[in-house]
Amino acid sequence: xxxxxxxxxxxxxxxxxxxxxxxxxxxxxxxxxxxxxxxxxxxxxxxxxxxxxxxxxxxxxxxxxxxxxxxxxxxxxxxxxxxxxxxxxxxxxxxxxxxxxxxxxxxxxxxxxxxx
Amino acid sequence: xxxxxxxxxxxxxxxxxxxxxxxxxxxxxxxxxxxxxxxxxxxxxxxxxxxxxxxxxxxxxxxxxxxxxxxxxxxxxxxxxxxxxxxxxxxxxxxxxxxxxxxxxxxxxxxx
Numbered sequence: 706x707x708x709x710x711x712x713x714x715x716x717x718x719x720x721x722x723x724x725x726x727x728x729x730x731x732x733x734x735x736x737x738x739x740x741x742x743x744x745x746x747x748x749x750x751x752x753x754x755x756x757x758x759x760x761x762x763x764x765x766x767x768x769x770x771x772x773x774x775x776x777x778x779x780x781x782x783x784x785x786x787x788x789x790x791x792x793x794x795x796x797x798x799x800x801x802x803x804x805x806x807x808x809x810x811x812x813x814x815x816x817x818x819x820x821x
Numbered sequence: 822x823x824x825x826x827x828x829x830x831x832x833x834x835x836x837x838x839x840x841x842x843x844x845x846x847x848x849x850x851x852x853x854x855x856x857x858x859x860x861x862x863x864x865x866x867x868x869x870x871x872x873x874x875x876x877x878x879x880x881x882x883x884x885x886x887x888x889x890x891x892x893x894x895x896x897x898x899x900x901x902x903x904x905x906x907x908x909x910x911x912x913x914x915x916x917x918x919x920x921x922x923x924x925x926x927x928x929x930x931x932x933x
Binding site: 747 | 863869911921924
């Protein structure tokens with residue numbers, strides 16, 4: 706399968722612990738996005754990567770959240786000192802920019818994070 | 822600020838048409854999108870429309886765009902039970918066609 710993959714699919718952690726969420730984009734996709742979807746809420750933009758750089762990280766809710774992307778491919782979203790309000794589904798998407806004017810984003814299945 | 826609004830629920834009978842509405846605030850959006858999220862599946866792009874168009878048709882789907890009123894709609898003809906899903910409207914953020922601004926999603930229930 707050549708789709709976007711995310712791991713783990715489910716993560717349960719205790720308040721105060723750090724977590725790392727991983728995203729493998731579609732091969733060759735230069736853009737990568739992280740979103741958060743809370744119960745009853747829409748998709749909340751977190752951060753956007755173009756290659757390994759993040760021109761837009763305006764959606765990160767606090768300095769406990771950080772993300773990196775290496776080799777223009779895999780990305781890791783790290784949440785430090787997790788809080789209960791961090792519980793949500795974290796979605797990753799990738800897109801192939803430069804060949805089309807519109808931006809079709811391909812989504813992974815998400816990581817469901819539960820902070821106890 | 823940028824905002825996209827949708828009604829949260831819609832229920833129709835199988836075979837009827839469904840119309841899902843969306844309003845947005847950013848008049849500079851170049852593209853508007855409809856994504857579909859089925860239970861247990863990821864979000865998928867359903868269709869999109871360029872802002873200089875007022876209608877786009879793709880098989881059972883018709884997208885109408887009223888740019889003056891900043892209103893977007895998705896019509897599904899002959900709705901089937903397999904169309905039951907959450908439908909998200911999204912617009913490109915101001916000055917940046919990478920970042921999408923999303924509505925909360927409309928949950929469509931199709932009753933036999």
